[in-house]
Amino acid sequence: MMRFVVLSVLIVGAFGANLKNYPKLRLDGKIVGGYEVNVEEAPYQASLQTDYSSCGASIISENFALTAAHCTDDAIADMFTLRVGSSYHAKGGKVVNVKRIVQHPQWNPQTIDYDFALLELAETLTFSEACQPVDLPEQDQDVEDGALLLVSGWGNTQNAEESREKLRAALVPKTNDEVCSEAYGGNGMITPRMICAGYEEGGKDACQGDSGGPLVENGTLVGVVSWGEGCAEKGYPGVYSRVASVRDWLHKEANL
Numbered sequence: 491m492m493r494f495v496v497l498s499v500l501i502v503g504a505f506g507a508n509l510k511n512y513p514k515l516r517l518d519g520k521i522v523g524g525y526e527v528n529v530e531e532a533p534y535q536a537s538l539q540t541d542y543s544s545c546g547a548s549i550i551s552e553n554f555a556l557t558a559a560h561c562t563d564d565a566i567a568d569m570f571t572l573r574v575g576s577s578y579h580a581k582g583g584k585v586v587n588v589k590r591i592v593q594h595p596q597w598n599p600q601t602i603d604y605d606f607a608l609l610e611l612a613e614t615l616t617f618s619e620a621c622q623p624v625d626l627p628e629q630d631q632d633v634e635d636g637a638l639l640l641v642s643g644w645g646n647t648q649n650a651e652e653s654r655e656k657l658r659a660a661l662v663p664k665t666n667d668e669v670c671s672e673a674y675g676g677n678g679m680i681t682p683r684m685i686c687a688g689y690e691e692g693g694k695d696a697c698q699g700d701s702g703g704p705l706v707e708n709g710t711l712v713g714v715v716s717w718g719e720g721c722a723e724k725g726y727p728g729v730y731s732r733v734a735s736v737r738d739w740l741h742k743e744a745n746l
Contacts, residue, residue, distance in 0.1 A: 527659045529577040532642045534624035534711070535657060537579040538588075538609070538702060540569050544579060546643040546703025547572060547609060548711055549623050552616075554744045555609040557702030558714050558731065559597040562607045567591050572609065575621035577657045579644040583620065587612035592743050594736060603681050605716045605731040607702075608743055624704060624711040626746060629737035637664045639687050639707050641715065641728075645700030662687040664707075665727040673726055674719070683735045685713045688727030705730045 529535060536547040538557050545561035555572055562570070567588045576583025590610040597604045615621060633639070642659040670686035671679070680686065687705060705713030713730030733740075740746050 525658060525660070526656045527577075527642065529575060529583070529620045529657055532640070532657065532659060532704070532706070533575075533618075533620050533622035534704060534706075535642050537573040537576075537644060539571050539573065539579070540565070544644070545701045546645075546715060548704040548714070549574060549615065549621065550626060550711070550740070551623050551744060551746055552614045553611055554746070555611065556711070556714060556733075556740075557607050557609060558605045558716055559593045559607040560599065560602065560605055560716070561702040562591045562593060562609075563597075563599060565591070567610075570609070572611065574615060575618060578655055579657075580655065584615075586615070594739060601679070601681070602717050602729075604683050604736070606714060606733075606736055606739075608740070610744075624706060625709050626740065627710050627712060627734040627737060629734060631734040631737075633664045633685060633707055633712050633734075635664055635666045637707055638662070639664055639705050639712060641687070641700070641703065641705050641713075643700035643703040643715065645703075662728070663689065670727055670729070674729075680729065683732050684716070685730050685732040686727040687713070687730065690725065690727075 534549045536549055536555055538545045538547045538561060545557055547555040547557040550556050567590050570588040571585050572588060573579060573583050573585050588609050589612040592608040594604040594606040638661045640659060640661055642657060644657060665686040665688060674680055700715045703715040704711055711733050713733060716729050716731045718728045719726035
């Protein structure tokens with residue numbers, strides 16, 4: 491079953507020096523559930539909420555956050571709040587209202603292409619160790635195949651023994667674009683606005699509840715949790731919206 495993903499993941503294995511730029515993650519964790527982390531290890535992580543649903547989001551400046559367009563489709567800004575600076579999606583930190591939603595003008599809900607939405611906040615954020623903006627890539631900046639990417643959120647863990655109340659994180663390798671395209675049928679479903687990450691054997695992935703959340707390489711936001719086939723399914727990497735493909739749009743709309 492196709493799903494919009496909404497995250498929770500963690501790596502199993504050792505990657506030596508490649509891990510030094512990421513939060514300390516226990517290397518015997520399993521996925522989909524991942525491993526609990528404190529928000530100070532991913533201070534750009536935010537929880538986007540309405541009365542009936544939630545998504546992830548990334549703080550990109552003191553006045554803006556970035557999420558997935560499918561999280562805000564057919565909705566108005568007054569419906570949403572953003573919780574920042576907390577390891578928990580339902581308590582702590584600070585809750586701010588969303589002033590304005592700017593969906594990418596080429597967002598296509600049928601193809602899930604250009605799955606981006608900017609959130610202008612109703613008040614300016616005060617930064618701290620638990621609340622910080624993530625760096626943005628340059629326009630069309632590449633991510634090397636196999637690079638370890640950090641994904642985080644409060645999504646479905648698919649394990650009753652693993653709570654989704656506290657933030658979880660995982661490292662997943664960037665998948666070759668052609669390999670990802672072939673995995674999804676090679677019929678154009680994977681567009682240049684998408685980036686894929688995950689293990690061929692599955693077991694580590696984002697899942698329901700993480701949509702709109704961050705995929706980060708060494709402190710730079712390279713992806714937005716978007717969609718995929720099931721959660722952590724063998725042969726189906728997670729699909730994320732490629733932030734570098736819309737860097738110019740972010741500059742235009744948010745002066746970033």
